[in-house]
Amino acid sequence: MGTEAVGTLAYDAPAAKVDRRRLIEQLGDAVRGLVAATCAAEAPPEELERAIAGTRQLAEGLRGFARPLGTASSSEDPLLPHLYPAGHGAGNPVAPPVHVEATEEGVRSRITLGRQYEGPRGRTHGGISALLLDEVLAYASTSAGRGGFTAYLNTSYHQAVPIQVPLEIRARIDAEDGRKTTVKGFIALESDPEVPLVSATALFVIPRADYEGNQK
Numbered sequence: 001m002g003t004e005a006v007g008t009l010a011y012d013a014p015a016a017k018v019d020r021r022r023l024i025e026q027l028g029d030a031v032r033g034l035v036a037a038t039c040a041a042e043a044p045p046e047e048l049e050r051a052i053a054g055t056r057q058l059a060e061g062l063r064g065f066a067r068p069l070g071t072a073s074s075s076e077d078p079l080l081p082h083l084y085p086a087g088h089g090a091g092n093p094v095a096p097p098v099h100v101e102a103t104e105e106g107v108r109s110r111i112t113l114g115r116q117y118e119g120p121r122g123r124t125h126g127g128i129s130a131l132l133l134d135e136v137l138a139y140a141s142t143s144a145g146r147g148g149f150t151a152y153l154n155t156s157y158h159q160a161v162p163i164q165v166p167l168e169i170r171a172r173i174d175a176e177d178g179r180k181t182t183v184k185g186f187i188a189l190e191s192d193p194e195v196p197l198v199s200a201t202a203l204f205v206i207p208r209a210d211y212e213g214n215q216k
């Protein structure tokens with residue numbers, strides 16, 4: 001058995017699954033690095049051509065093992081985070097590397113965004129800021145035992161969120177009302193954590209048991 005940390009819980013997952021998940025995370029991290037390098041590269045044409053050929057070959061190799069859409073990954077475990085969600089999946093190279101920890105108030109995430117998340121020069125794309133807030137606010141709801149789907153996410157952009165600068169995202173539950181949870185949070189510089197750059201309020205709704213969106 002191998003041990004993988006889940007928040008403060010140490011869970012003995014089967015060793016083969018832990019090893020497989022580690023490889024999936026490493027591949028996600030490696031490709032995330034490739035994506036960041038791609039967005040920054042002022043490489044000469046021959047280097048770009050070499051990268052195109054090598055990347056196409058790697059993609060072709062992996063495509064042969066694709067699982068059908070809508071089926072579970074063999075890495076899934078009921079007690080461990082999924083590895084492929086677009087917002088936080090460690091194995092998904094498109095997902096920003098979001099790690100969340102509990103605080104006395106709610107939750108906090110520290111993150112430094114790579115070049116692939118740039119919108120206006122040197123600034124994070126606003127949609128990426130919204131993605132991060134959706135994730136971290138959802139964690140606040142989930143870690144309080146509530147969860148739910150995002151019904152709305154209202155964001156206010158006060159100042160630019162810089163790329164390649166350490167950031168801190170904090171979230172806390174504002175109100176609970178039956179199936180509804182309202183959560184507030186903001187993104188700040190780690191060096192100036194009380195000044196919101198982007199703030200958000202989200203409503204998470206736990207669907208009714210008979211909600212048709214639950215059917216696969």
Ligand SMILES: CCCCCCCCCCCCCCCC(=O)SCCNC(=O)CCNC(=O)[C@H](O)C(C)(C)COP(=O)(O)OP(=O)(O)OC[C@H]1O[C@@H](n2cnc3c(N)ncnc32)[C@H](O)[C@@H]1OP(=O)(O)O
Pocket residue numbers: 006078079080081087134135138139142148149150151152178179180203205206207208211213
């Ligand atoms: C092992 C440990 C690992 C831990 C690891 C944890 C990971 C944890 C992190 C996960 C991170 C994921 C973060 C991504 C989160 C998404 O991205 S979720 C995907 C995006 N969102 C969606 O797809 C949702 C789409 N919408 C829906 O499915 C449905 O509209 C909903 C939200 C489920 C609501 O459906 P419903 O329950 O049928 O809604 P309904 O009964 O009409 O309304 C319920 C109540 O909500 C209110 N409401 C509903 N919609 C709205 C709205 N838009 N505005 C205001 N009020 C509304 C209604 O007015 C009603 O209020 P009351 O009358 O009860 O007071």
